[in-house]
Amino acid sequence: MPPHTHPYSEVVTIISGDIGTSHGDTFEKKGELLKPGSLWVYPAKHSHYAWTGNEEAVLQVQFVGPGGIDYINPADDPRKK
Template identity: 45%
Template sequence: MRIVSLSAVVCIGLCGIASFASAEDAHTIIAPDDVKWAPAPKILPAGAETAVLFGDPSKEGLFALRLKVPSGYAVPPHTHPADEVVTVISGTINLGMGETADRSASKALSAGSFFALPPGMAHFAYFDEETVVQITTNGPWGIKYVNPADDPQKSQ
């Protein structure tokens, strides 16, 4: 019995090492100068740019993307279908919670700040300066605007 238990532990350990080795082979490294910006998807208000760093936001699974917005940009109240984990890379995001964009109830989060929101939590954002945030979550990514008329795709 003792030999079987030891064999099981050795087998599990070797499987773990094999998994670790394959994860290492599939690594991603992107230096700041190598970030490739493109126009943001039309689900966001015009003027933003995105760069997918890892994964595919349109498919199931983990992904990381950066969102760059100009000064004066705003995203009306909305929700997401999965957790939204955000780090402010540069600039400042003014983040507010709730179904109405009450700017007096927002909080300014400068570079280095972090926030995480659960699925379905209504929030909004506006920006007084060019800002870059990094969003890490599970796909497929989506936005549901509290007021359907705020959806930029409706006006196209």
């Protein structure tokens, strides 16, 4: 998932698979992959991104809406392809 922001804070829990996540405007895989049961919080309008290992992963994302996503680089937005 390329760098993006949301108008809300989000709580993310890994249900299955391994996920890497970090923050900033530039995608850079840094740090270890997190395991199922891991949880993190990103505040509203805080740029962040995520990646998986070699297999798919399932996340639970909780937030209070309305929903929304803004990609740091508009070319990364799949809605515009």
